[in-house]
Amino acid sequence: MKGVEVFDFTLKHLPLEFKKILEFASLKKEELSKLYFHQANTFLLSYLEEKLGVQGKLPNNMKNFGNTSSNSIPLLISDTKDQDYKNVMLMGFGVGFSIGTCILENLDCSCSLIYKNNELEKR
Numbered sequence: 001m002k003g004v005e006v007f008d009f010t011l012k013h014l015p016l017e018f019k020k021i022l023e024f025a026s027l028k029k030e031e032l033s034k035l036y037f038h039q040a041n042t043f044l045l046s047y048l049e050e051k052l053g054v055q056g057k058l059p060n061n062m063k064n065f066g067n068t069s070s071n072s073i074p075l076l077i078s079d080t081k082d083q084d085y086k087n088v089m090l091m092g093f094g095v096g097f098s099i100g101t102c103i104l105e106n107l108d109c110s111c112s113l114i115y116k117n118n119e120l121e122k123r
Helices: 003-025 042-052 069-079
Strands: 034-037 085-094 098-107 113-116 119-122
Touching: 003 042, 003 085, 003 098, 034 042, 034 069, 069 085
Parallel strands: 034 085
Antiparallel strands: 085 098, 113 119
16 A cells, blocks of 8 residues: 555545534534544644644644554544443544544443463553
8 A cells, every 4th residue: 555645535535424424313412422433643633633623632642652543543442431322433544545433322242362462461
């Protein structure tokens, strides 16, 4: 993959997908509690947070795990597992110029084991 092309694709298409899914769910962005996006890189996440107008709703755990590809969203959810949220958006993007999005009405999940810094941690 050509990283710059994937980055440009994401900047162009992700805001459109964000708008489409909100319209489909008949929600406003203010009604979202959190947005769990693929943890691609810190710059991209900061840019999207501002571009989408969702300050404080887009958590980032890049410092703990880096870009873990398809694992980034479950890892991000496990970092906030003790908190229940209503109307949570999950969005994965990148490889193959793809974007997958869903909105969960309630996020109440559990995670009992996770690897962090090459150590198995019980939660």
